[in-house]
Amino acid sequence: MDRDSVEPQVEKLPGERARKQVADHHETAAPSTYVYEFVWDHTAPAAGPFCTDVDGNVLMDFTAHVGAAPLGYDNPTLRERLDEFDLTDPTKIAGQDFYAASGPPGDAPIPGPADLMDRLVDVSDHYGMDTVFLSNSGAEAVENAIKISYDHTAGKYAITFEGAFHGRTLGALSLNRSKEVYRRRFPEISAVHDVPFCTDRTCDPGSCGCGFFVEDGSRLRRMLGPGGYVNPEEVAYVIVEPVQGEGGYRFPSDAFVAELAAVVDDHDLLLVADEIQSGMGRTGTFWASDHYPFDPDVIAAAKALRVGATIASEDVFPDAESRLSSTWGAGDLLACAQGAITIDVIREQGLTGNARERGRQFRETFDGGSAVTDVRGKGLMLAVEFDTKTRRDDVMDAAFARGLLTLGCGRKTLRVLPPLDVTEREIDLGASLLGAAVDAAS
Numbered sequence: 001m002d003r004d005s006v007e008p009q010v011e012k013l014p015g016e017r018a019r020k021q022v023a024d025h026h027e028t029a030a031p032s033t034y035v036y037e038f039v040w041d042h043t044a045p046a047a048g049p050f051c052t053d054v055d056g057n058v059l060m061d062f063t064a065h066v067g068a069a070p071l072g073y074d075n076p077t078l079r080e081r082l083d084e085f086d087l088t089d090p091t092k093i094a095g096q097d098f099y100a101a102s103g104p105p106g107d108a109p110i111p112g113p114a115d116l117m118d119r120l121v122d123v124s125d126h127y128g129m130d131t132v133f134l135s136n137s138g139a140e141a142v143e144n145a146i147k148i149s150y151d152h153t154a155g156k157y158a159i160t161f162e163g164a165f166h167g168r169t170l171g172a173l174s175l176n177r178s179k180e181v182y183r184r185r186f187p188e189i190s191a192v193h194d195v196p197f198c199t200d201r202t203c204d205p206g207s208c209g210c211g212f213f214v215e216d217g218s219r220l221r222r223m224l225g226p227g228g229y230v231n232p233e234e235v236a237y238v239i240v241e242p243v244q245g246e247g248g249y250r251f252p253s254d255a256f257v258a259e260l261a262a263v264v265d266d267h268d269l270l271l272v273a274d275e276i277q278s279g280m281g282r283t284g285t286f287w288a289s290d291h292y293p294f295d296p297d298v299i300a301a302a303k304a305l306r307v308g309a310t311i312a313s314e315d316v317f318p319d320a321e322s323r324l325s326s327t328w329g330a331g332d333l334l335a336c337a338q339g340a341i342t343i344d345v346i347r348e349q350g351l352t353g354n355a356r357e358r359g360r361q362f363r364e365t366f367d368g369g370s371a372v373t374d375v376r377g378k379g380l381m382l383a384v385e386f387d388t389k390t391r392r393d394d395v396m397d398a399a400f401a402r403g404l405l406t407l408g409c410g411r412k413t414l415r416v417l418p419p420l421d422v423t424e425r426e427i428d429l430g431a432s433l434l435g436a437a438v439d440a441a442s
Contacts, residue, residue: 001045001058007429008050008060008403014039015055035066035407036400046073049419049426059403062430064417066407067277070304071345072419081341082334085110091332096134097325100333111340113330117309119343120301123286124311127295131317133310134330138276138302139167144310144324145272145300146171146189146237151318153270155236158189159220161197162210163247163410166239166274166300175239178247193230195219197244198256201376205255218259224267232267237298242288245277248410249383251376252292261294270316272298277381280304281346281420284356284379291378306339307331351420355379358427362416366431368438371395382416383409384434394441395434404433 014022014037021039038059044052049061051073064070071078102110105118117132133144146158160166160175167173168182174189176182196219199210205218212218217225224232240260244250252260264271273296278288282304289296298312307330318324330336346352359379366375366384374385386392389412396414399406407415418430 001047001050001052003047003050003423004425006047006050006058008433009058010401010403011055011057013037013053013057013400013403015053015057017054021054035063036396036405038400038405048072048075049422049430057403059405060426060430060433061405062416062418062434063405063407064304064419067282067303067417068306070280070282070420071342072421075345075419075421077345077349078338078341081110082337085334085337091334092328096329097327110333110337112333113336116307116330116336116340116343119340120309120311123343123347124299127289127297127299128313129299129311131312131314133317133324134336135308135310135326136329136331137167137308138300139169139172139308140326140329141276141300141302141308141310142166142172142175142239142272142274143169144308145239145274145298145312146175147324148310148312148317149237149270149272149298151323152316153236155234156191157230157235158192159223159230159235159238159269160192160194161240161244162194163197163244163250164194164239164241164274165244165246166241167276193223195223197240197247197250198252199250201251201253203253203255205259208253208255212256213259218263220260220263224263232269235267235269237270237272238264239272239274241274241278242292243278243283243378243381245415246409248385248413249376249381249415250410251378257292257294261292264294270297272296272300274300276300276302280342281352281355282379282381282417284352284359286346286352288378288381304342306335306342346420349421352379354422355420358418358422358424361424361427362418362431365428367435369442371438371442377416380416380418380420380422384414384416385410386412386414388412391441395437398437398440399434402433402437404430404437406434 018039039054041054101112102108162177165178166175196210196212205213273289279301302308392412409415
């Protein structure tokens with residue numbers, strides 16, 4: 001497959017083989033979230049955003065494999081490094097409670113868990129972070145962030161934001177304020193309070209329409225201030241997505257993040273940044289928090305990292321053994337290597353800069369007409385909002401029929417997540433396909 005010239009080629013989606021494999025899958029699979037009936041053939045040609053399904057259709061994936069493939073498909077640098085991987089079973093020993101290495105730190109031919117943690121500390125040291133706990137998933141990264149926050153502060157209250165999504169474990173679910181189906185009839189952590197999250201990235205205190213700002217400051221400040229209903233000394237943590245993902249790719253205003261930073265600073269609150277969707281260069285900086293005036297005390301990362309990671313300073317983590325532990329945590333040796341090499345590629349190839357430039361290109365060139373009410377984003381974390389949910393869903397279907405994979409979020413928003421090394425040609429092609437899908441849906 002020649003990445004410089006390939007374009008989507010679709011006969012029928014889903015094709016006969018895909019339909020059969022989907023049916024076979026559902027014979028034993030519990031109901032879950034399936035975004036489209038696309039069955040990827042991992043043995044078939046692929047390059048960058050382009051991949052092949054089991055019926056031979058060539059598709060353009062502008063979801064980055066649901067955010068988990070920041071370098072796209074068959075990235076040559078990642079593949080070259082991993083081709084050197086030579087390890088007998090078991091590979092599943094990469095957890096926090098085992099030691100594994102292919103060489104001395106900093107000089108290992110294949111990076112292992114310690115090398116991955118070293119890289120994560122390196123990209124987070126401007127926040128004073130020097131310690132990492134590895135796990136398997138984003139939900140586990142958040143769960144461990146919750147645990148160390150309660151342990152460090154001895155507080156009982158947690159503060160989250162409307163529209164938030166932090167995962168599906170019971171602890172993380174307690175912080176969710178997006179779709180009610182995620183929490184329905186599940187037990188929850190007590191003493192979790194919420195405040196509105198910014199819905200207008202251009203607002204100021206006077207024009208705020210989400211309810212965060214009030215006459216005497218903000219809902220957050222009122223909650224914690226004199227006469228408020230939460231004692232700030234008893235707050236364990238505030239948790240925020242720097243950019244809300246599942247809640248609708250909502251980018252906060254300067255006024256919102258400035259007030260958040262001020263309140264957290266005024267009351268010396270522990271701030272947890274959920275960077276599971278927004279981190280790893282996606283927004284044009286390594287962490288989305290880097291865009292804003294607040295300094296997180298804890299970062300939860302996953303998806304593009306290939307493993308889960310909870311990152312903080314040593315003094316935030318418990319020092320007692322067995323307070324945190326995970327026999328099989330951190331995926332496996334291969335996943336740790338993928339995560340470490342992905343960080344290397346992002347930094348060595350300047351992909352945060354590419355994300356900024358190609359994201360700007362998409363925002364300036366995509367035209368969806370009157371059906372589109374907003375095109376927004378930072379870097380390659382992009383959103384197209386439609387006038388109705390039905391229109392958004394119809395556009396997703398029409399894009400899929402043309403071989404362009406996209407994802408919905410919020411109520412009527414389409415998220416666009418090209419690989420971080422996406423090219424100018426590929427952005428033009430993807431924007432054109434999406435524009436044609438909008439025309440067809442209209």
